Amino acid sequence: MIQYTYLLINFFTVIICFIFSFHPKIKFNRHFGAFIKASLLVGLVFILWDVWFTKNGVWWFNYRYLIGFKISELPIEEILFFICIPFSCVFTYFCLDKFFKLDWKPESEKIFVVISSILFLGIALYYHDRIYTFVTFLSTSISLLILYFVLKINWIGKASFIYLILTPGFFLVNGILTGTGLDSPIVNYNPENHIGFRMLTIPIEDFFYGYEMILWNLFFFYRFKKEEIEAEKL
Template sequence: MLHYTYLLINFFTVVICFVFSFHPKIKFNRHFIAFFKAAFMVAFVFILWDIWFTKKGVWWFNDIYLLGIRLYNLPVEEVLFFFCIPFSCIFTYFCLDTFFRLDWKTLPEKVFVIVSIIFALGIAVYFHDKIYTLITFLSTAISMFMLYFILKTRWIGKASFIYLILMPGFLAVNGILTGTGLESPVVNYNPQDFMGIRILTIPIEDTVYGYEMILWNIYLFQKFKRKE
């Protein structure tokens, strides 16, 4: 049964959102194609990142929690992670954006983006010898700059607030993956490659990594949804 642990984590992450996608007041199922187009594009980049970090030993996976099927040395469950987590997040974003007015005013959002970029760059520079910290915070800073100042998106504040709402679920899922409630973690990290600051058992870098991934999923999802 332990071999199904990571697979079941993915399943329970997505199943409720998937079922409610067909609700007549939500009808998120109409946007499945837009979601999968966006998810595939973002997943491609993050899976390459994942493969590289796994090869370098930044993180590795505990075989007792896996089916044993691998793709370029990545467990198939890890590949599914890049679709299951974004699905639940985009579904939640879609619902909250549909039923509530969560848009930020221009100035507060701009200040938030600028401060976040400066903070992320500062962390990246200070911990430049920690590869997970460096790449995660640097790429997030670049992503926020591109999305706000080049691609002219005006929903980063709203997306950040929704990501905060999603944080309990994120902590539950990532907590189990990193060892909360288990005898040993599903995903292990090399302590030399990250700051060492954890929320429960979760490296703080994971929260930023997930934030960047969701921002790009939202951007591409909205782009493809408009074309439908």
């Protein structure tokens, strides 16, 4: 059974959210199409990132916990990760946004984006010799600036707050993947390629890697959802 560990992590991450997607007060299932298009689009970029890092030994996988089926350099469980995790996060955001008013004031959100972008850029430049740290913080900084100033979205503050709410789930899932509660990690990291600061067993870069991925999933989900709604009116 141990070879199903990563597969079961994906399953239990998504199953409760999937079931409640059909709840009559939520009806997230009506937007499965928008989510699938968004997750495939964003997932492709992160999968290519993942493949490149795996090929270059930035991280690697312990096949003791995997069923053994690979696509390119990645186990199938890792590819499913880019669907299951965004599904749970986008679903949670959708629900909280539907039932609670969590919007930030425009000025507060602008300050948050600017300060965060400068901070992340500074970290990227300071650790320019650590490829995981450099790429993660640089791309997150650029993503925030593009989303806010170019694409003009007004929910980064709200999304950031909800991502923090999801932190216990992040620690549970990523903690197991990086070795919490296991004899050895499912995902191993080359210590030369990241800062070395860990939350439990989780490299801090993972937190911002996930943050950036969820922001882009939300952006494309709501864009495709809007297109679907407009198409239904025709």
